[in-house]
Amino acid sequence: MDFASQHGPRPLPLFLAMLRSEAAENPDLVKRAMEGLRRFQAAKRERPMRALAVRRRRGRVRLRDAGGQGRPVLFVPSLINPASILDLSRDRSLIRWLRERGCHPWLIDWGTPGVKDRDIDVAGHVERFLLPLIATFAEPPVLVGYCLGGTLAMAAAARSKVAGIAAIAAPWHFSGYGEEARAAMAAQWAAIKPTSEALGVVPMEALQAGFWRLDPARTIAKYAAFADLDPRSDAARRFIRLEDWANQGAPLPHGFGLELFERLIAEDRPGQGRWRVGGGIVTPSQCDAPSVEFVAAADRIVPAATAIGLADRRQGGTGHVGMVVGGRAEQQLWQPLADWIAGLPAPR
Template structure:
């Protein structure tokens, strides 16, 4: 099903947030439109009680403000530190640039496998989530897990799912595994002349695990990074929020075949709105010439640069994973295969970040217990920080490289 290697089309790579839009509903160049959805973030603004002597005019602004003068101050009650942080993020000058675009090793439609290593080195295919773009693993020149691993004698390959085409909008999770991931895996194994090590991140870990069980002939080893399994371990608030996710968007899903990006962003933000408030307050208080502000903005830009989720995938995630918890019960199927980690018989690493709010440790830890001989790697970080944060090289990159060199 995959076509042979070819020369990439001219222009920016689809892995870049500035890549060309091939659909009328695809995002244009990043113009710092976020944080997305902006209205939801502003509604999260903490409300404090106005002081006893404060008052406003009929237009809601301070009584001393006149139209045509400088911008009016915030109405009493709106936290200025939070708003200042959002404004600082929106005007920050950072823009992502890709130093050396990696060659495309395999493609199918908008789906691409980018080659960050050298022929002859040990191939490792990184499988990201279907919700976020994979370049979080190659975020900045000095914050690139993939380029770091390439210096260690590994050949990192990054699967970028791309914007879902009309064909992908008909696929459920099993369809993505059978009709996209497995053909890519087979073609890459043929090109590399050996089985491939799979490394799945977040939701991508579930797809990688399924492919590894179904096609053990193509897979040498498996690394699962912040991969959920027991969806019952999510917080009650997260489960309630996600259970209400699909209803309001049923019409849009029927019309477009996808769950919109902003719907996903709203759901994730609603699980812990306090974290949004804290992170923008903290960002606004930082000196904006501090190099760490660029890393913060790079991560936030990536969060706001998601892709819509195919409607069948969204339904399966909400109904079968968070609703019925089929993976943990051993009844989740891809094709005719029941996906059961205890059936795996290949070297496996399970990396579990301790401060993960997206995939809490209780959701990821069962994989290490179920997979025979699995190596558990606790990581003192969060879901995104473990792969791209300022301490990621020591927390994850180095131990992951050592394990891959031993087993890949």
């Protein structure tokens, strides 16, 4: 069966409406973006990476093992979009690259929430899932958190014994989004909250719509640019790979969405020192392990102004996704991260 028609931006009707509104006075851009969309939908897909083996579980959450002989490094991805961004392809896998350099990487797979998960909020994912899984390691792992996974990892590092914490494009000071962006996200949440309450989950499509509104012109332009690429080129393959990833993802529990939008984004409780996790206020200063954060100067999804503010801050010139899987990722993130891990004190 041909599933090509199922590939495309989610939600597709919103993408088409955005295209009409943003490019109404540029018919050539509309034509090229539509051609790019057609080619994207019809493109042949690569065989996906084989999923890492599941070694432990905690409810719906699975702990996947990449193998290796070195110290344990636990990757904590965001719940928004799949964890596979950290193990994207044979030539773009931060996890497997680190395994070949003396680490033993592990990956949190958040799974798909069901009805019983509806009230588990952001803090609850640290308390119910992340902390118990950290406790299963024979020696304290190094935590590496990406995006909101970095926010969760930072909270976990303040509540458990870890060998180190590295945050990649992780928001903590949510006021750094600025009033205009936060107002737009509040309006987005107000629109989807009734559906979230009724379903018990925040649909992935609703979250994707919010990302598009951060930079609608760029969303359209990248499909127009794809129309000009040789479909056999590496650039075309990278675009397909990343767009397929960006248009996948499980829904969020309603409680997670409520706390994210109303407590973290609107009230900036982490940045204001008012976020409660594990029975008390949690702050980065409570973590006594070595810590580092990697920030992307061109990040539109998690702007540099929202970063944690750790003393060891490494800033590159790429964007939110490019810093992890882009052409300069090895130079700007992978190697510096590997060097930082290698320099950590040996386990006692």
